[in-house]
Amino acid sequence: MNKTLAFIGCGKMAQAIIGGMIQSGIVDRKRIIASARTEETRQLVKKTFNIKIEGDNKQVAKNADILFLAVKPDVHKEVIDEIKDYVKKDVIVITIAAGITLSYLESGFHNEVRAIRVMPNTPSLVREGMSVIAPNRYVTTDELDLVVKLCETFGQAEVMNEGLMDAIPAISGSSPAYVYMFIEALADGAVKQGIPRDQAYKLGAQAVLGAAKMVLETGKHPGELKDQVCTPGGATIEAVLTLEKEGLRSAVLSAMDVCTEKAKALANN
Ligand SMILES: NC(=O)C1=CN([C@@H]2O[C@H](COP(=O)(O)OP(=O)(O)OC[C@H]3O[C@@H](n4cnc5c(N)ncnc54)[C@H](OP(=O)(O)O)[C@@H]3O)[C@@H](O)[C@H]2O)C=CC1
Ligand SMILES: O=C(O)[C@@H]1CCC=N1
Known part of the structure; x- marks a missing residue:
């Protein structure tokens, strides 16, 4: 895995994913960067996972090959507006938020952004997570395979049509x-x-x-x-x-x- 994995927002769900990825031994902690709003969370994440974490979302977004939006759904607009002009052209943007659609990401970034919805769960921390994955049409087969493999470092993964994604929080x-x-x-x-x-x-x-x-x-x-x-x-x-x-x-x-x-x-x- 030679990609930079970036997390905007590093609360309970992002921490579970990061913990599972690092524990797998497949993802090097040096490849993971993150941002969080408060100093309290930044210190906790630094102490727990020893990854690079800061308060500047733009800086984190700029370096991302795979960018996880791990903030609450109602914070997505503000975060996307803040970072959209800083991301790499071929970045893969993943939202883990309930309710945020692929078309929401396409309107927020640009129409041809590689966008993926992933609905994970907290057992990811112990590598027994379940991630359901729905890509948009700009994500290539190789890119989707990479994201599936990444999600498999912290549990099981299933690819589904976006039409089913709103039903996934309740079951998973x-x-x-x-x-x-x-x-x-x-x-x-x-x-x-x-x-x-x-x-x-x-x-x-x-x-x-x-x-x-x-x-x-x-x-x-x-x-x-x-x-x-x-x-x-x-x-x-x-x-x-x-x-x-x-x-x-x-x-x-x-x-x-x-x-x-x-x-x-x-x-x-
Ligand atoms: N918890 C779960 O089991 C699951 C959650 N999800 C999804 O994950 C997302 C996060 O949920 P969860 O982890 O529970 O929530 P948390 O409240 O634990 O985490 C949210 C994170 O976002 C950060 N944040 C808030 N505003 C900003 C901002 N403007 N810029 C950067 N970071 C910001 C917070 O920082 P700080 O900590 O400093 O306040 C916090 O680290 C949600 O969209 C939810 O739908 C999906 C599946 C399961
Ligand atoms: O409670 C929530 O909204 C998030 C989505 C799935 C789990 N937690």
């Missing part, structure tokens, strides 16, 4: 938050039964990790895997009945609907 970008809530709830339930809290988090998290691996590695339908746990006349089916009565599935679907609507609206704030 935001969903770790729901899973953490589920793990917290599992731990609370265990603590209620007398299990020490630190062990309860380990048991709950490992169950989620193991179940996720079963879905990914056996290729079996989640319903079949659930059925294997439910011993006839046993304890699990009682828990399953209660979760159905309490509306676990419909709660998840409703949450994903509101998440998707909000993600679509974010760019207009």
